[in-house]
Amino acid sequence: MTPAPTGQDPWPHAARTVEQHAAAVLGLLDGITLDARFVPLEQAGGRVLAEDVVAGVQLPPFANAQMDGYAVRADELRDAHDDGEPTLPLTGAVPAGAAPPPLPAGTAAPIMTGAMIPAGADAVVPVEETDPARFPDWLTDADPQPPAGARVRFTAGAAATEPGRFVRPAGSDLARGAVALTAGTRVTPAAAGVLAALGRADVAVRRPLRVLLYSTGSEVVEPGLPLRPGQIHDANSAILRAALNACGTEVVTARLVADAPAALLSALDADVRDAAPDLVLSSGGISRGAFEVVKQSLGGRGVAFWSVAMQPGGPQGAGLLDVGGSRVPFLGFPGNPVSTLVSVEMFLRPALAARFGAPARPRFRAALAEPVTPLAGKQQIRRGTLTATAGGPVVRLVGGPSSHLLHAAATADVLVHLPVTAEPLGVGTPVTVTPLD
Amino acid sequence: MTPAPTGQDPWPHAARTVEQHAAAVLGLLDGITLDARFVPLEQAGGRVLAEDVVAGVQLPPFANAQMDGYAVRADELRDAHDDGEPTLPLTGAVPAGAAPPPLPAGTAAPIMTGAMIPAGADAVVPVEETDPARFPDWLTDADPQPPAGARVRFTAGAAATEPGRFVRPAGSDLARGAVALTAGTRVTPAAAGVLAALGRADVAVRRPLRVLLYSTGSEVVEPGLPLRPGQIHDANSAILRAALNACGTEVVTARLVADAPAALLSALDADVRDAAPDLVLSSGGISRGAFEVVKQSLGGRGVAFWSVAMQPGGPQGAGLLDVGGSRVPFLGFPGNPVSTLVSVEMFLRPALAARFGAPARPRFRAALAEPVTPLAGKQQIRRGTLTATAGGPVVRLVGGPSSHLLHAAATADVLVHLPVTAEPLGVGTPVTVTPLD
Incomplete structure (x- = not known):
């Protein structure tokens, strides 16, 4: 089952655009079904409807x-x-x-x-x-x-x-018998108000997506434990857990895994059996080094590896993971913390929004506060801070492009999508930004 | 303490701009202090730091x-x-x-x-x-x-x-001894990553703001109970609860109050004593009718009433409410559900973001998909849906301007801030929008 890695890399990275990989991640989530549970309306905010809500009364009920x-x-x-x-x-x-x-x-x-x-x-x-x-x-x-x-x-x-x-007039907002809210709609404040106006004291919502989270690398140590030389504390689990919580998913198990394929496979077999995840998400171990634990363990199990034309976050793993006789959607993010963060925002959150009603982040335009030269052939995703001006939002880059600059990323409030070009962009050039939470 | 209402309205509405009222609401929250509690890092996502986090190690720790x-x-x-x-x-x-x-x-x-x-x-x-x-x-x-x-x-x-x-290089992201994150910062995914990278297994966060929520009006009935003719189900509590939860606050008590000043005052005395709210928030009862329970009850208790140059959401109440010998920040929103929703987004959420680290909503520009004629003298806040285009986002209005069109508002993903003018705006005119969740 586990091919021994060789210098010839049996799992080469094929090239993909950002859009191609985003579409593939979306497709990977297609087979997941989240069953319904009734919750009181007070607890439904932020959850996702599992039913089409039909108006049993018209709104307003009377003129x-x-x-x-x-x-x-x-x-x-x-x-x-x-x-x-x-x-x-x-x-x-x-x-x-x-x-x-x-x-x-x-x-x-x-x-x-x-x-x-x-x-x-x-x-x-x-x-x-x-x-x-x-x-x-x-x-x-x-x-x-x-x-x-x-x-x-x-x-x-x-x-x-x-x-x-x-x-x-009676019914001028909503006719009796109309579908007021469709299954898959997230319960926003306004949607909660519609449910209440229709007299609903409880409502069927989907259970949260269950995620199994692996942070890989022999150098990573749990926060709170001391570091030996050459070691670092695991930032990726915290990044992914916070992002997944904000997307309404449930991290059922989180685990650090050393660069040891046998240990990863053994943990995976047990965790998939015990925690029944809908999605397995790993960070690290998918690049082109000699010790890439995710590639070496999972390359023969339905996971493919990609070189996405994006910086940071270029190496990506994805597939239906063959484990314990079942096939579980799997995403492998790269191990640098900013790469992990960018991978969430570019691939996972949009897919969770589209498939499972996670909060979407509307992208918009902001004007560059300073000149910048993008990359040819790759979409560079930088981090920036927004300032509102009378002419619309202005964005200033924070930190350099390097994927280890996590502290700089934590001071940012947007991702900045630079166009794929080596042409310098002048002050005031409009660029697309995605807000971070 | 409670002045009898008279036809002469002892609590007239003074005029204010949107900006003036927003600043007043922000000021009202100034005196609130939220004490700290330590939580495991796994639970800190979305919470707000109560400490300046100083880097005990440099990042990265070694070259x-x-x-x-x-x-x-x-x-x-x-x-x-x-x-x-x-x-x-x-x-x-x-x-x-x-x-x-x-x-x-x-x-x-x-x-x-x-x-x-x-x-x-x-x-x-x-x-x-x-x-x-x-x-x-x-x-x-x-x-x-x-x-x-x-x-x-x-x-x-x-x-x-x-x-x-x-x-x-060692320290190229963060120097040892630097303040990595300041008190008041919300723990975003990236900030959680920084805390983890610094080895923090737990962190001091602020307790949630405690909110007492009153929905007023003799016509409103709790969802789940039957309606008699002339009655409607209470949508405002659900709208406000969902919005407050999304802002990280805690609704300690929610109550429906009929248009009976004595009942409101008696409930308020008991609830403030028992639930110790940081903020009291009501909907309804602040307009210019003959039965305005919030105005009639609280006008003599430190609350002032305003006519804000905004539609919907013009009538607003605000002040330090004198109750049980203490002064509690109070906001009175109007009773129409869309007015309540707009009041949250225009006044309460921005203040909670600025003071207590609630998620801010970056405003941006979108191009109108259809012509619209705004109002002279008032900022009209409409609801709209965004479409991404190569030229940037385009916004289409949903529903009319009326404040009872809650179902239409639930299909929107942005508030649309129309400029204060009676001049028609053509297709493609850029307008400011605020995303809804």
């Missing part, structure tokens, strides 16, 4: 007032003006939450925003279009009833009120 | 190889070429994680990416610049030692190797 004012029949208001007397007799007020009686002919009812339009009324005149421009004092009595003979005086302009003015 | 190749002394490599024999005798290989012996004079050592540069070596020649362009087979032996007389042949170009080539 209601868009303004504080007076419910009227528009034609009666016009007639009142035509008589030279822009007033109407008052009837009982309609607070929000009430089920009002029909509006008596020839009257106006004080009505509050969100309150049900009484049958017979067809428009609302805002209180600002009455004289005086405020509600009468009796309205705030415990049981507000208009005194005998009370009338409301409208401004001349109010006479032009058309039927429908400041009325929100 | 290491940036490429798989051969550690050399650059001048000896040049000399080898000058002799007409571009080869050097080989010494033992340096895998990552090892503490190599000094490089014997006049030799080259196979070295892997990330491995410590042996004392004496000052450059790395990539394996691609040797002939053949791969490592020798003996390197993958169990105890790799060069056979007697083994040499490496470099390409002619390799002779130009300068000292420092493909060497990452």
Whole structure:
């Protein structure tokens, strides 16, 4: 099963563009199914719907007032003006939450925003279009009833009120029976509001994607343990765990693996059996050195290795990993921490967003604050900080291109996608950026 | 303490711009202190540092190889070429994680990416610049030692190797003793990586902001309960809870309150005493109707009411609420669900980002997909969907401007900030957008 590595490298890297590899990663996730569980609405924020949510009620459920004012029949208001007397007799007020009686002919009812339009009324005149421009004092009595003979005086302009003015029709936001939200939608604040408005106290969401995380390399040591000369602390597990958590996935097991193929394979067999991951994600061990543990262990198990035309993050591994008789989607990221970070943002997060509703990061344009010379033949992904200006966002590069400059990357708030060219770019050139969290 | 409301409205709305109100909300949060707690690094992602993290080690901790190749002394490599024999005798290989012996004079050592540069070596020649362009087979032996007389042949170009080539100097990312991350920084994936690289197994983070959430209005009913005519389900609590969770805050209590000032005040006294919120946030009850429970209850308690030049979300309440002898920051959002959503994104989230490290949303420009006529005198905030194009993002408005169109807002991925003007904007006009989650 495990081919002995040789100087001839039995698993050569084939060339791919960024777009080709991104499409392949997306395809790799196609076979994963995340089953559903019901959660209370309070816990659904950020999760992903596992059901098409059909509107059991229309929204709004009834025609209601868009303004504080007076419910009227528009034609009666016009007639009142035509008589030279822009007033109407008052009837009982309609607070929000009430089920009002029909509006008596020839009257106006004080009505509050969100309150049900009484049958017979067809428009609302805002209180600002009455004289005086405020509600009468009796309205705030415990049981507000208009005194005998009370009338409301409208401004001349109010006479032009058309039927429908400041009325929100029943169903004007959503028809009953419509699919309000489709399966796969992430529960944003607005989506949570729609679920609540439809009366849903709980909702079916997908379980999180289960990820098995391996950080490889004989030099890496768990944070908190002392370092011997030549060793470094493992940054990649922390980077990947934080990024995966932000994508709504669950790291079921995380493990450091030395550059020892037999140890990696043995851990993998046990972890896949015990933790049942949907995805295995490794960092390190996929380059062109003499000791590349991921290549040497997994090259014969369905994983292919690629040289993606991107810097950093060029070496990539991907495939359906043959382990314990099953095939598990596998991604192998390179081991330098900035390469790992860039690989997440360029390949994994977009795929998780497209397939499983993880938060997408909209890319946009920013103007370069300084000149830079990109690479020919490779997409260079730099790190930068944004400044808002009246002319739009401006981006300044932080740190150099090298993939070990993690601290510099931690001060950045965007990835900067430089075009594939050796032509220098001047100050103000628009470039594409992707926000980091 | 509670003034009886009158038709004269004792708490009139003063006018404010969007920027003025945003600054006031930011100022309101100034007095809040969130104390620290230590958490394992695995749980720190998305939290906010409560300590300045000082680098106890430099990064990288030692000079290491940036490429798989051969550690050399650059001048000896040049000399080898000058002799007409571009080869050097080989010494033992340096895998990552090892503490190599000094490089014997006049030799080259196979070295892997990330491995410590042996004392004496000052450059790395990539394996691609040797002939053949791969490592020798003996390197993958169990105890790799060069056979007697083994040499490496470099390409002619390799002779130009300068000292420092493909060497990452110790401390080149971060100096020992430097402040790596400052208190108040959110633990992004890259920041988690820096903490790990520095060996931190746990870290001090701020406790979450505690929020007391009131949704007001006699018409609102908890989702899951049946509606009577004139009633609607409470969407605002769900919107605010999801948004607050995404900002890293903790909703300690959420409550529906009818349009009854005495009930609101009594609940508030008990909840502030029991739940010790850092912030009280309400929706509804702050407009110009006859039954505005928040205005009527809290107008005499340190809360002021504003008419912000924004649509939707114009009515706003804010102040240091005098309750139970203490002063608690208070924000009163309007009751229409889209107004609530816009208020979060325009006022609360930016303030939480600036003060407490909540994820900021970088605003950027997008081109209008269709003509639109903004409002004079008010900043209209519409909802839209983005499409990426080669010329940059394009935004299409979804739903109309009305603040009850929550379902339409749930299909949007950005807020669209229209300029304050009555002049029509044509197709392609750039406008500022804020991504939604």
